[in-house]
Amino acid sequence: MLSAESLASIDREVAKYPADQKRSAVMAALRIALTERREQGQTPEARCLTPEVIEYVANYLEIAPVAAYEVATFYNMYDMKPVGKYKITVCTNLPCALSGGVSAAKYLSEKLGIAIGETTADGKYTLLEGECMGACGDAPVLLVNNHKMCSHMSPAAIDQKLAELE
Amino acid sequence: MLEIEIDGKKLTAPQGSTVMEAAHSIGTYIPHFCYHKKLSIAANCRMCLVEVEKAPKPLPACATPVTDGMKIHTHSDLAKKAQAGVMEFLLINHPLDCPICDQGGECQLQDIAVGYGNGASRYQEEKRAVPGKDMGPLVSAEEMSRCIHCTRCVRFTEEIGGFQEIGMAHRGEFSEILPFLGKTVNSEISGNVIDLCPVGALTSKPYRYSTRAWELSRRKSVSPHDGLGANLIVQVKHNEVMRVLPLENEEINECWLADRDRFSYQGLNSDARLKTPKIKFDGRWHDTDWETALAYVVKGLNGVSADHGKDAIGFLTSPHSTTEELYLAQKLARAFGINNIDYRSARSDFRADAAKQGAEWLGSSIVELAAAKSVLVIGSSLRSEQPLLASRIRQASKKGMALNIIHVADDELLMNVHAKLIASPLALVNAVAQVLKAVVAIKGGDSTLDLAQVDVSAQAQAIADSLCAGETARIVLGAVAQHHPAYSELLALTQEIARISGAGFGVLSEAANSVGAELVGAWAQGGMSAGEMIASPRKAYVLLNTEPEFDGYNSAASVAAMKQAATVIALTAYQSEGLLDYADVLLPIAPFSETAGSFINMEGRLQAFNGVTKPQGEARPAWKVLRVLGNMLSLDGFGFNSAEEVRSELLAKGDIAQRLNNSLSSIAANTAAKAGVVRVGEVPVYSTDAICRHAPALQATALAAAPVARIAADVFAAAGLAEGELALVKQGGATLRVPAHLDASLPAGVVRLAVARAETAMLGGMFDTIEIERG
Ligand code: SF4
Ligand code: FES
Ligand code: FES
Helix, strand or coil: CCCHHHHHHHHHHHCCCCHHHHHHHHHHHHHHHHHHHHHHCCCHHHHCCCHHHHHHHHHHHCCCHHHHHHHHHHCCCCCCCCCCCEEEEEECCHHHHHCCHHHHHHHHHHHHCCCCCCECCCCCEEEEEECCCCCHHHCCCEEECCCEEECCCCHHHHHHHHHHHC | CEEEEECCEEEEECCCCEHHHHHHHCCCCCCCCCCCCCCCCCCCCCCCEEEECCCCCCEEHHHCECCCCCEEECCCHHHHHHHHHHHHHHHHCCCCCHHHCCCCCCCHHHHHHHHHCCCCCCCCCCCCCCCCEECCCCEEECCHHHCCCCCHHHHHHHHHCCCCCEEEECCHHHCEEEECCCCCCCCCCCCHHHHHCCCCCCEECCCCCCCCHHHCEEEEEECCCCCCCCEEEEEEECCEEEEEEECCECCCCECCCCHHHHHHHHHHHCCCECCCCEEEECCEEEECCHHHHHHHHHHHHHHHHHHHCHHHEEEECCCCCCHHHHHHHHHHHHHHCCCCEECCCCCCCCCCHHHECCECCCCCCHHHHHHCCEEEEECCCHHHHCHHHHHHHHHHHHCCCEEEEEECCCCCCCCCCCEEEECCHHHHHHHHHHHHHHHHHHHCCCCCCCCCCCCCCHHHHHHHHHHHHCCCEEEEECHHHHHCCCHHHHHHHHHHHHHHHCCEEEECCCCCCHHHHHHCCCCCCCCCCHHHHHHCCCCEEEEECCCHHHHCCEHHHHHHHHHHCCEEEEEECECCHHHHHHCCEEEEECCHHHCCEEEECCCCCEEEECCCCCCCCCCECHHHHHHHHHHHCCCCCCCCCCHHHHHHHHHCCCCHHHHECCCECCCCCCCCCCCCCEEECCCCCCCCCHHHHCCHHHHCCHHHCCCCEEECHHHHHHCCCCCCCEEEEEECCEEEEEEEEECCCCCCCEEECCCCCHHHCCCCECCCECEEEEC
16 A cells, blocks of 8 residues: 555654554654655545555554554644645744735635635645744745745745746 | 541552542542543543642642652642533533433433532533444444543553554544444453443443433342353343443452443343243144143153163253252252263363363462463463453553463464464364473473474473463463363373473363352263263253253254254253254243352352342243252252252352362373364354343344354465355365355464354364365
């Protein structure tokens, strides 16, 4: 279900913990599984974590599937619902909101033609609101696909970013 | 020891104990939900907040270790305010549906809200709703809006059950308790989450909405299933058993029950209960009265003994019957001149009978077994044979017991296993002999058994090392070993290992009263064994609480023996298909819940109980039936007026403890491993006795699914089978088509196919050879 490279990365994470504590690697393993699915998946449905993937990861770590499911559903960054090729998460918490975070989200929403929480019809973009990313000074900030942080996202910067993502 | 003070009372508490434990030790109650003495500490409900002097804010009693000089107030204003605050939070999302909640009247949330909460809530907003979940046929999780997220159920499955089947998904306001998507909760001890759940979120599916808790009367009893002898509280309304709960007994079942103990009561109320005596004549069954039925029995027994001699009659009894019943059955048989009586229908090897020196038992107390540093379990599918003992061993294996296994399948035990040796039934004797040889090499000394041809494997060496290193070591033989055709050799080898290594040994008594049956002499002793009575069929059989097609080692042969008999007299609580087919008289007897009696558990503990309801219909306690029969047969010594009188007579034969002895006076074993394809036929967890066989909820569980053939890789490949397709199984001239599944946990040459099921009743012996091909 996962590629050899992904399994090798999971093994590297597992090696960081004592042999009988494989479950400690569950967050990393789910992240690796999600990254592979996002990169390989051709449809929004194929880019998120499904119960089958979670069960596979759990069995790989020799933990109960429901234990991995608890972790996968606890943290927002694990996509449990179909998601676009580019998941854009805009911070709208108070400090950001005071410095244009909300308008950045609004601008993106208008530009992509979708409301917050939705995915474009072509399955390319998903727009989400996020909580403080610890970069309030650089507001407005947004995250692309969990791992790429973009600061000072004025409308012009957003246009440029979207062009890059094309 | 630390000196502390709780509500002005001075006490000492051991280092490392918590405020909660200290409070309990002096009988001070602190309200709590998530705390449970047998589970890890989660400290997530916050109900147990107490004031601790010098601490800046209230502390959770369950998670606060005591320190020297600590002064605790459980009822101060600060504590009370904190508790009322937590209560208000807990009730924010809790539905006010107590009138229609099954937990109403026995709900900790209800009780604690009354005791520690405020009269009204300030919360006016909408409450959340959580969809119900499917946890299987035993545990209902329909109303999950009631859950207060104490996580007791989650911790139970993980810590006590050994596998986390329930989890808490999502976060904060969206938290939900659920099994993994599409799965049900399949543990053999799952029902305990119902007791643990402090609210009405998890309830008993078979019981829910049938009565209110306060309408029930509570009566003590003892579980009639496995050899543990779990203590029960049986709850009764209008002379009907409505449900069964655990009666805490730390030395036996702790505060738990296996699902078999908890849900089998449905079988007591089954439509298949026999309620009137029945006689078959003119090829049809006729209801009759006791007098006619008993006269018919007396005529039958006298007739067969006159025509064919007393030896032509055989008594098959059950280790699930009470001590009093078994005592009277054998007394009646022997007084009449019949020595063919046995409770061991499921066994196939009786060669050790002549060397027996006492009653077989565990060899120690249950607590001592769990405290042993090293334990070797031979031939036991622990989790299905002894669900609660397995859970106790699981806890012990976490605390450092080295658990060693010799078995015919590499079962998932969900516990830490130190070493295991998996061998086909044909190589099981050899496997145990390997351990003996390694023990002899470690300890020196000499075994009287010939071990020259035995090669010690690495696993056997590891097991031997463990047994010899542990300061206390115990060896126990499970039901698979006891039913095995070489049981006497397994027992002999075990005795030798124990003698040389200094370990103790015994058997995991498979039924509630196996030890009782041993003690009262309800086994061959001068007559035929159960095996002989089937191998050389008798003219007449008397069956006490026995269904030979399910309880026998070889169901096909057992049924054939019944069918050829001139008369079969069955004392039974159920009119099962088999009995209706081959029996001639059915005498309705009371199950354990409707008679006074006693069971002697695996550790030799006699536990007496009274009937909790009156017998149904015309059914009568078997001891009374046997007493009347004794009188009608003009036998002496059947003047009993009560079960207690029977008990005092049988106990007068000597102290129980003095008569328990597993050692054989002479031993022999052929240690060569044989080759071939052999069946591993085990009794499924919910097929052990007629009561659970008639309990619909247990029969609907995944553990009671229709039998399939699980097949070792070599046999599977040789037969050219494909996964899931039908295979043709042949045993003893009978054939059966069942789905075939490749099973990597089986040693070479093994086909695992359950016995004690209607689907496989046409087949032969549990551990006999079997053929399998594409079908
Ligand atoms: S279902 Fe019951 S036991 Fe489980 S977390 Fe909720 S309240 Fe606690
Ligand atoms: S509030 Fe947006 S990054 Fe902190
Ligand atoms: S009982 Fe202490 S926090 Fe729940």
